Amino acid sequence: MGVGTDELYPAERLAAAQRATAAAGLDALLLTPGSDLRYLTGYDAHEGERLTCLVLPAEGEPTLIVPVLERPGAEAAPGGGYRIVDHADGTDPWPLVRAALPGPVAAVGLADRMWAEQVLALRATLPDAAQRLASEVLRELRIRKSPAEIAALAEAGAAIDAVHRRMGEWLRPGRTEVEVAAAIRAAGHIRVDFVIVAAGPNGASPHHGTADRPIRPGEPVVVDIGGTMPSGYRSDCTRTYVAGGPAPAEFTDYYAVLHEAQRAAVAAVRPGVTAEALDAVARDIITAAGHGDAFLHRTGHGIGLDTHEEPYVVAGNPRPLEAGMAFSVEPGIYLAGRHGARIEDIVVCTTDGGQRLNTTPTELIAL
Numbered sequence: 193m194g195v196g197t198d199e200l201y202p203a204e205r206l207a208a209a210q211r212a213t214a215a216a217g218l219d220a221l222l223l224t225p226g227s228d229l230r231y232l233t234g235y236d237a238h239e240g241e242r243l244t245c246l247v248l249p250a251e252g253e254p255t256l257i258v259p260v261l262e263r264p265g266a267e268a269a270p271g272g273g274y275r276i277v278d279h280a281d282g283t284d285p286w287p288l289v290r291a292a293l294p295g296p297v298a299a300v301g302l303a304d305r306m307w308a309e310q311v312l313a314l315r316a317t318l319p320d321a322a323q324r325l326a327s328e329v330l331r332e333l334r335i336r337k338s339p340a341e342i343a344a345l346a347e348a349g350a351a352i353d354a355v356h357r358r359m360g361e362w363l364r365p366g367r368t369e370v371e372v373a374a375a376i377r378a379a380g381h382i383r384v385d386f387v388i389v390a391a392g393p394n395g396a397s398p399h400h401g402t403a404d405r406p407i408r409p410g411e412p413v414v415v416d417i418g419g420t421m422p423s424g425y426r427s428d429c430t431r432t433y434v435a436g437g438p439a440p441a442e443f444t445d446y447y448a449v450l451h452e453a454q455r456a457a458v459a460a461v462r463p464g465v466t467a468e469a470l471d472a473v474a475r476d477i478i479t480a481a482g483h484g485d486a487f488l489h490r491t492g493h494g495i496g497l498d499t500h501e502e503p504y505v506v507a508g509n510p511r512p513l514e515a516g517m518a519f520s521v522e523p524g525i526y527l528a529g530r531h532g533a534r535i536e537d538i539v540v541c542t543t544d545g546g547q548r549l550n551t552t553p554t555e556l557i558a559l
Contacts, residue, residue: 197270199340200423201234205333206254206273212329213301214250220293221248221301221326224310227497228303228330230424235269238262243285243310246274247292255292257285286317293318301326335494335502336516341425342540345495345518348419348427349538349549355417356431356552360559365409365436369394369402376417385426385499388416395432395532398489398524410437412447412531418499426499428520429550430536435559446483446525447533447556453477454535454554457491457521461539461546467509474523475507483525486532492520495538517541518549 209232213221223229223246225237233256237244242259244266254274258266263278277292279285299322302311315323337345355376362375369389377384390400392411400414407413413435418428432447439447457474471491478487492505495518503511505519522536537550 197234197423199338200344200425201231201269201271203271203273205232205271206248208333209248209329210250210254212333213248216301216329218299218301218324218329219250219295219297219321221303221329222246222289222306222314223248223303223326224306226303226305227424227501228326228334231330231334231497232271233269233274234271235266236424237266242281243279245285245289245310247289249292249294252294255288257288257292286313289314290317297321299324301329331502334496336514337496337518337540338516341496342516342518344421344423344425345538345540346549347423348421348425349429349551351421352417352419352427352429353550353552356415356429359415359431359433359557363407363413363415363433363435363559365411366406368404368406370404372407372415373402376415382422383420385418385420386416388414388430390414390416390532392531393529396526396528396530398526398532398534407435410434410439412439412443412533414532414534416534416536424497426495426497428495428499428536428538429552430522430534431552431554431557432533432535433557433559439556439558440531442527443531443533444556446481446486446527449478449481449483450523450525450533450535451554451556453523454521454537457523458537458539458546458548461513461521461541462544463515463541464512467503467505467511467513468507470513470521471505471507471509474521478523478525486525486527487523488526489524491523492539494519513541515541515543 225239247255260278372389373387391407391413395414413433416430453474460473490506494501524534526532
């Protein structure tokens with residue numbers, strides 16, 4: 193049974209965001225479709241050329257501006273605590289934004305991924321207002337997940353685990369990466385966000401995708417898959433497989449190192465450990481085994497309504513972990529022209545440690 197939307201998208205989030213907006217010295221947040229808008233309202237808004245914008249003043253009534261043809265969807269969103277104002281095709285929606293802002297406006301926070309044409313239109317609408325990023329305010333609200341959000345991420349983890357458990361049905365020598373990816377999509381979430389099926393030398397490219405190349409017996413295959421659940425929360429999990437024969441000895445040797453590094457990093461999760469220290473746990477083990485240069489990316493990234501969000505588990509990030517933070521732990525080793533491997537779990541920092549949200553085995557999986 194899914195997590196209730198009233199628990200995931202409580203109306204009091206708007207008031208918390210308004211207080212944080214005032215504390216940041218901003219007069220309002222202006223949020224177009226994306227994860228920030230959904231976080232505050234529950235509305236999974238369509239992204240298009242017609243303006244949808246939540247006007248969230250530091251004080252006063254929030255207003256959700258929507259195209260008239262999308263008003264029913266906005267009204268059906270699980271959040272609340274704002275009024276809805278619509279605009280018809282052929283009318284100028286930007287005066288509605290100004291009208292929703294009480295008093296003078298000196299500075300506004302814009303959705304980080306707002307389209308450039310909207311940023312420029314807002315500059316023309318509010319010529320005297322400084323423009324800053326809304327993430328200055330919302331990052332701190334979103335970075336620690338509520339119990340309902342953790343439950344939603346656990347549902348996403350269970351769903352992606354179920355896909356990995358069926359890999360033996362799909363991953364066979366002679367099938368192409370594209371064919372395997374199509375089977376995964378057919379079994380997936382409400383929306384599949386990405387599918388990486390990288391066999392043999394393609395496994396040495398962390399973001400390979402798929403290719404029309406048959407999988408050969410004994411080749412390592414990196415499978416990294418993720419999608420969006422009806423709740424809006426995301427999954428992301430990587431396992432490495434070998435189909436139809438024994439893997440090369442070189443590969444099994446460094447996979448053992450990778451497995452140790454990933455398990456050690458998961459075990460090191462607890463409040464107070466910094467993101468860069470957690471990255472170092474995995475990286476130091478891989479480096480000591482002589483593969484430091486082959487670990488090409490950060491150890492992890494936060495996850496929630498976005499697949500990649502704060503906190504980032506990477507060298508140079510001194511932020512301490514806190515209870516409620518959810519992130520991937522995904523070290524990898526990649527040998528160009530030969531093969532590669534990655535192991536990825538989503539982990540939640542608890543009050544006294546860490547909890548894996550993915551439960552399938554992390555050992556090398558022979559099919």
